[in-house]
Amino acid sequence: MYLKKMTLRGFKSFASSTALRFEPGITCVVGPNGSGKSNVVDALSWVMGEQGAKSLRGGKMEDVIFAGTSTRQALGRAEVSLTIDNSDGALPIDYTEVTIKRTMFRNGGSEYAINGDTCRLLDIQDLLSDSGIGREMHVIVGQGQLDTVLHAGPEERRGLIEEAAGILKHRKRKEKAIRKLNAMQGNLDRVTDLTSELR
Numbered sequence: 660m661y662l663k664k665m666t667l668r669g670f671k672s673f674a675s676s677t678a679l680r681f682e683p684g685i686t687c688v689v690g691p692n693g694s695g696k697s698n699v700v701d702a703l704s705w706v707m708g709e710q711g712a713k714s715l716r717g718g719k720m721e722d723v724i725f726a727g728t729s730t731r732q733a734l735g736r737a738e739v740s741l742t743i744d745n746s747d748g749a750l751p752i753d754y755t756e757v758t759i760k761r762t763m764f765r766n767g768g769s770e771y772a773i774n775g776d777t778c779r780l781l782d783i784q785d786l787l788s789d790s791g792i793g794r795e796m797h798v799i800v801g802q803g804q805l806d807t808v809l810h811a812g813p814e815e816r817r818g819l820i821e822e823a824a825g826i827l828k829h830r831k832r833k834e835k836a837i838r839k840l841n842a843m844q845g846n847l848d849r850v851t852d853l854t855s856e857l858r
């Protein structure tokens with residue numbers, strides 16, 4: 660599995676549709692200061708579901724939409740699609756190539772799609788989480804993040820390791836199952852009360 664292509668349109672400094680093609684192995688992005696290198700990395704984490712404006716170096720989520728320049732009007736939407744080569748079946752989906760797409764509108768609305776089919780953010784997170792990539796998998800190490808890890812306390816460090824190992828997903832599923840079980844127990848208690856009243 661490897662990242663094959665990323666297309667950006669209206670995302671940060673990438674006003675026009677821009678396609679970046681990657682090969683297996685190491686890719687270096689080089690360019691002058693302020694040319695948009697970090698914006699490429701932001702686009703990568705954004706399309707995989709990043710929800711925090713701060714992690715994307717903005718004040719609010721709409722800041723990812725091209726804000727205009729002296730020569731070009733601001734745009735109304737940002738779109739990023741990411742194509743992953745899945746020939747080895749690392750992603751649990753029956754396609755050798757998977758394209759995930761995220762669109763955001765200025766009114767704050769968002770859309771997600773997998774291979775052209777509209778889906779929920781959760782579907783994208785689920786698809787990526789088993790493969791080790793995705794929003795909370797620490798595959799993107801930002802500037803200054805290593806310092807945070809080195810200075811983290813034992814609890815915090817354990818949390819980071821658990822996330823990287825993929826335990827977080829199961830913990831969230833467990834919490835969801837416990838909530839459902841508790842709700843079910845409430846229903847059962849209510850039915851028991853009602854049947855004893857009817858006797």
Ligand code: ATP
Nearest residue numbers: 671672692693694695696697698722723724725726
């Ligand atoms: P450096 O080497 O200094 O770290 P960089 O190549 O990583 O720079 P980025 O931080 O990716 O550069 O890009 C910064 C540029 O992106 C700035 O010129 C900024 O104005 C532009 N930019 C960021 N958000 C938007 C937006 N929403 N609309 C238009 N331009 C934007």
